[in-house]
Amino acid sequence: MFAYIVRRLALMLVTLVGISIVIFFLLRIVPGNIVDILFAAAGYVDPADKANLQRELGIDQPLVVQYLHWISGLLHGDLGYSYVSEKPALDEILPRIPITARLAALALLFSASVGIPLGVISAVYQGSRLDYFLRVVSLSGLSLPSFWLGLLILMASVSLFGSIPIFNPNPQTFGEMFSTYVLPSIAVGFRSSALTMRITRSSMLEVLRQDYIRTARAKGASEASVNFQHALKNAILPVITVVGIEAAFLIGGLIVTETVFNIPGVARFLVEAIRWRDYPIVQNLVMFIALIVVLANFTVDMLYAVVDPRIRYTD
Amino acid sequence: MVTINYDAELRRAGASATHGWRRLAFLAQRHVLGAVGLVIMVLFVLAALFADLICRYDPLTVDSAHALLHPDARHWMGTDSFGRDVWSRIIHGARISLAVGIGSTALGGSIGVIIGLTSGYLSGWVDLVFQRVTDILQALPLLVLALVMTAALGPSLPNVIIAIAIPLIPVVSRVIRANTLALREQPFVEAAKSIGMSEMRIALRHVLPNTLAPLIVLATAQLGSTILTEASLSFLGLGIPEPYPSWGRMLSESAAEYVRVAPWLVIFPGVAISLAVFGTNLFGDALRDILDPRQRG
Numbered sequence: 001m002f003a004y005i006v007r008r009l010a011l012m013l014v015t016l017v018g019i020s021i022v023i024f025f026l027l028r029i030v031p032g033n034i035v036d037i038l039f040a041a042a043g044y045v046d047p048a049d050k051a052n053l054q055r056e057l058g059i060d061q062p063l064v065v066q067y068l069h070w071i072s073g074l075l076h077g078d079l080g081y082s083y084v085s086e087k088p089a090l091d092e093i094l095p096r097i098p099i100t101a102r103l104a105a106l107a108l109l110f111s112a113s114v115g116i117p118l119g120v121i122s123a124v125y126q127g128s129r130l131d132y133f134l135r136v137v138s139l140s141g142l143s144l145p146s147f148w149l150g151l152l153i154l155m156a157s158v159s160l161f162g163s164i165p166i167f168n169p170n171p172q173t174f175g176e177m178f179s180t181y182v183l184p185s186i187a188v189g190f191r192s193s194a195l196t197m198r199i200t201r202s203s204m205l206e207v208l209r210q211d212y213i214r215t216a217r218a219k220g221a222s223e224a225s226v227n228f229q230h231a232l233k234n235a236i237l238p239v240i241t242v243v244g245i246e247a248a249f250l251i252g253g254l255i256v257t258e259t260v261f262n263i264p265g266v267a268r269f270l271v272e273a274i275r276w277r278d279y280p281i282v283q284n285l286v287m288f289i290a291l292i293v294v295l296a297n298f299t300v301d302m303l304y305a306v307v308d309p310r311i312r313y314t315d
Numbered sequence: 316m317v318t319i320n321y322d323a324e325l326r327r328a329g330a331s332a333t334h335g336w337r338r339l340a341f342l343a344q345r346h347v348l349g350a351v352g353l354v355i356m357v358l359f360v361l362a363a364l365f366a367d368l369i370c371r372y373d374p375l376t377v378d379s380a381h382a383l384l385h386p387d388a389r390h391w392m393g394t395d396s397f398g399r400d401v402w403s404r405i406i407h408g409a410r411i412s413l414a415v416g417i418g419s420t421a422l423g424g425s426i427g428v429i430i431g432l433t434s435g436y437l438s439g440w441v442d443l444v445f446q447r448v449t450d451i452l453q454a455l456p457l458l459v460l461a462l463v464m465t466a467a468l469g470p471s472l473p474n475v476i477i478a479i480a481i482p483l484i485p486v487v488s489r490v491i492r493a494n495t496l497a498l499r500e501q502p503f504v505e506a507a508k509s510i511g512m513s514e515m516r517i518a519l520r521h522v523l524p525n526t527l528a529p530l531i532v533l534a535t536a537q538l539g540s541t542i543l544t545e546a547s548l549s550f551l552g553l554g555i556p557e558p559y560p561s562w563g564r565m566l567s568e569s570a571a572e573y574v575r576v577a578p579w580l581v582i583f584p585g586v587a588i589s590l591a592v593f594g595t596n597l598f599g600d601a602l603r604d605i606l607d608p609r610q611r612g
Contacts, residue, residue, distance in 0.1 A: 011450070014447060014450075015447070015450045015451055015454050016454075018447065018448070018450070018451035019451050019454055019455065022451060023463065026463060026464070026467045027463070027466070027467055029467055135348075136348070139593065139596050139597060139600070140589070140593055142539070142592075142596055143539065143543075143589050143590075143592040143593035143596055144585075144589050144592075145543055145546050145547060145550075145563075145585065145588050145589070145592075147546075147547065147550050147566065148566065148581075148585035148588065148589065151566065151570055151571070151574060151581050151585065152581075152585070154571060154574045155574045155578055155581065158574055158575055164571065164574065164575070248456070249456045249457075251456050251458070251459060252456050252457060252458035252459070252547070255458060255459075255462075255547075255551070256458075256547050256550060256551065259550075259551060260570075260571060262571070270459070270462070271462065271551050271553070274462055274463070274466040274553065275552070275553070277466075282463070282466070286455065286459065286463060289455065289456065289459055290454045290455055293454045293455065293456070294454055
């Protein structure tokens, strides 16, 4: 087990270094940097001014030197400065994280609490009209773009309350909290609740076919006890994987939803930084996202061994 | 006494439906939802092919005298803030979604197949290197990687296709590699080896055709997500540039404004995206059940 963890951690490090190289050079393969953009807008420029600014930002040095500079900064907790606001990147990124984290947590909660029960129901009533209906609903959940769902929610709130919910960083009343966090989190979580339902359903179907379920029925266990205590307990494993990995991949939905609802979170910040070519922000945010994905994968694998005692990582 | 009508039983099991239209009709009866998906997909392709015949108005012509018109008999879906006909833009938008969907699935799929096949068949250090590269690509969510790619390449149709194709490569190569690893141990591969077939020929003639079924299933499943990703990129203003009628672009950020004043500008493009993706998802599910019954959900 210990050897396995060490090996996994080493592989995670390789992946993260790989991502840092890919992102750094990808952002710089196009000709034209922030200085060119700034000066292009200004019309005629003094080449000396331009060279000065380039030196100031450190982008006159060879790419490899710039890369090493970034990485050594990262290791010391220095993420560089935003090109746009000229503030330290860390100060720009950190305050935005809790907003997005709260949204993501609520979205996951929504996805699990809707997806798992519906998946169980769908599997228990396999082939019925209800099952058909739930499957079509879940498939449509995978087909709706989350930004459109967000827009529909906005539309509904206009017709119900006559206004669009405005983001409030410190919601005081329940109503404010609902419109600030819960509504957007439904737009984000709807898709993954559909995914959770599908996985729960197919995993339950697999388990319900097994012999020990028949045994449980034969000894007179109630339907609820068979479905939830015997079957779901064993069917939940693949669901954990999906929910765990979805947790990291929610970012796609968060990016568009924060844009729709005008929420100043870290996901919308990535899009803004990309638009402004604010590379110090973009590369650090991408590294942060990659770190979360890698950690989520690792946590899911470890959780596996806890939930299912048959799984031991010996290799 | 119960008599069994063997002919009727056999017909019900599809024994007479061995090929051609009969087979298709039989499958459509069995997989009603898949048939619905196929119909949606066909309509979608027809709209893209005959967009110019279907629409009365040009999707790009600006007519500010007729901006933000409500849907009526002349403009079925109203007009946008530039006075362009929304119905016409949605029908023409099918072209962009289709081009991105097919283009990026084909590009990402073929590179994924080459990598998966080489990786699984050669194993050793080639496999190790490819595995680490796929790890790297898979550690970034599809939309994030596509965003960074379009930022690096610049917004245009070919660049959007490339940006969405690259995140698909690891998804495809993983499946093809796993299949290749299993197939490599099969007796027929050993037989081919023993009669002196070259490795290249074995990989292309014996292993590749056997990975076709999972590949088709995977490609159809990915088609929907490529359409969604294009819509998201264009929605964020980093995908297909104006004035091209991309469904995502039609819903761009100003949409939050239109929610109040022109709801038709929000509803119709969203319905178009959802319907197209829904169709490919329904069809993809049925295709999986038919071609790859082990994965049946």
